[in-house]
Amino acid sequence: MWLGLPAATPAQEALPLDRVVQRVLARNATLTGIRADAGAARAAADVARSAWFPRVSFSEAWQRSNEPVFVFGSLLSARRFAAANFAIDTLNHPPATAAFRSTVAVDQIVFDGGRLRAVTDAARSEADAAALSIDARAADLVVAATETFGRVLRAQAARKAADAGVASARQDRARAAERRDAGLATDGDVLALDVHVAALERQRIQAAGDAGVAIAELNRLMGESIDRDWSAVDAAPATEEPLPALGELLDGVDAARPDIRRADAMRQAAEHAGRAAGRLLVPQVGVQAALDLAGTEFAHRASGWIAGGALQWTFSTGGAELARVRLAAEQLARARADAEDARAAARVDVVTAYRRLETARLQQVATRSAVAQARESQRIVRDRFDAGMAGVNDVLRASSDLLDAESNDVAARVDALVAAAALSRAAGHLPRS
8 A cells, every 4th residue: 555645534543743652652563562661670670589488399200120129228228128128139139119209398598698589679679670771761762762753743734834835826827828928928827837736746746655654654663554654643732831941951861761770770789699699608508408209109108308408509610709809890890980971861861852852842933933924925926926916936936935834834843843752752751551
């Protein structure tokens, strides 16, 4: 399906910006993938936390053999050993015997110098960072969707202006032809208007192509079929509400911005990882207990138990543990630098978006006035042209001025939309689906 910008029909859906944003937040494939990453990070944190709890294992085994040691041990475990089994011939050539064994074992680490706690805290911080990535990416997508929506609005406005310009230019061409037939104009005047009509037709075709590209991009962001066609509802006029104080926005940016909070979470994760690396040379102490049920028949078994503890102390003779400590220290330095850079970049974002929104609002006032003036100027020039007091060049210049003024007016409204979305993102005002 061709993605031009045909005239609106009852079947064509008209979408305002807020509905486009809702669809992007609900259906965007990249955002869905980031949510899955956050879920995986939460699962990894649960895996790390589970090391705090006892580990229980169960096994059920069956074996049959006539190997002397196996038969001797199996009979002892089953409490079935008798005096006859001490016979030399029986010991050397025992009959094949079956062995059934069920074992329930419990292992628990009771001391590791804080390594498990540090690993768990690091995993929890990484999960927090992954969750904050969702909000940061959502804010970026809102700005991207707003910018692309603005491209659709500009293309629609350019198409509409070109349509109106073609209609007016054809009327002007008809007047010029009448004046030429009356001896008041030349063939060059008529040809100049024909060229003007052709240029407007080209602008209309270009606008249709631009709209098709922008709509396809927005369809991708919204998770829609790429060839789905719709029209954008025009931007609302500039709000008269005063902007919040720039200082207030800057004061609250650290607590509000998800990327800053994510950088802080990654810094905390690096700190915990460094603590865990520093505990690698600390021995681990654990306790174990097991219950054993053994027998030569499935239904008849004897029980036994075992309990104990173990100290495990391992280290690399090549200095791997010390190298991991240095690695963790460098990663922490990087995480701290990233956090500081995120804070500085956020403040630049706030100031830039704030000034751009101020400028866009002022431009909207100016462009609305320019459009009104250009329309009145075109009306006066056409009246003068009809009265024979203005030439074709004046008509063409007035028409071009009106097209430029209308284009600038739409551009100012779109710039205000994009700047408002950028300021919302910069200040950490999170979008909601």
